[in-house]
Amino acid sequence: MTVPRYKWQPTTLEIAAAAGIDPSEVVRFDHNTTPWPVNWAVELAAAAASRLNEYPGASYLGIRRAAATRHGLEPDQIVPGAGADELILLAARAFLQPGQVAAAVTPTYPLYQIACAQVGARFEQVAAMAPTFEIPLDAIVSAARAADLVWLCVPNNPTAADMTPEAVDAVVAATDGVVVVDAAYAEFTGTDWAEQVTQHSNLVVLRTLSKAFALAGARVGYAMGHPSLIDCIDAMRPPGSIASISVALAESALQRPELAERAVVTLAAARQNLAADLGSLGFRVLPSEVNFLLCEVGAQAGAIAAQLRERGLVVRTFPEESGLEEYLRFTVRSRQQNDRLITNLREVLP
């Protein structure tokens, strides 16, 4: 069986070696991560490291409690995972049988299709409305009627297209299957999703600490949902996929919402500036409330990305037949890093 794989761009070390520069000079505009080092985490990580000879508590009750408190839910409505990515794979295993159908609006986060392939389910694509890539609500509601699972990425990576809670409710109401809302960027739009989770017994919402909380390297996310759905995901979970250092960081971060709030405010200002600068280069910049910008660049998109990479700047390109071959996606980073991107873009543009 050949299952498609998630394709990362080359690592920072590989890029640095190819460009002949120090790895510290490489800037990742392709991962939608947050640009600042997480200094508050250093002492906590060191303290947790002193207990590395033991396994983490496999139920991860501390993360469940902290996440439940954050959203006004109960711990049995939460299940943690090693990032939203692990929870995507677990949700597919929990809710899809071979031959069943999962629907999604595409282009979207590629892991949903991979998760479906891993369990032998069919991935049904509903095309977003080019050139704005808005979500075609009627079409996804109609596909949801016949689907066993619906993936909704809200806001959507890579297009940044958003869906209102009411639109999501319409999809949830249309299907007898499970709806999985991947809300990896929820902090940027301010939608919490806890109310929807309480209202619907067939809705799972995925959250992550990788984006607004800036803990991508810790690999922690969690799913929120009806206790019966959460239990189905929990049953698929490896006993200890979240390392104890990451548990300590996640429990602390979840009790400090100001960490995410600060990042969201700072990045919103940086995004406005970056969007204006990218627009002034002649790119069509799609509307975004998140920490990345999708731009229509033209036929030379791949060549521009390759030249940037030679200078240590990595941007997200898209494969053939994705419909986004002429687009690039840029993570919004610090003001200084964004300025370096724009300066280099000016130099490499034909």
Ligand SMILES: Cc1ncc(COP(=O)(O)O)c(C=O)c1O
């Ligand atoms: C929509 C979406 N879901 C999930 C992830 C992965 O999240 P995590 O780091 O929690 O595995 C990403 C990362 O880019 C993403 O964009």
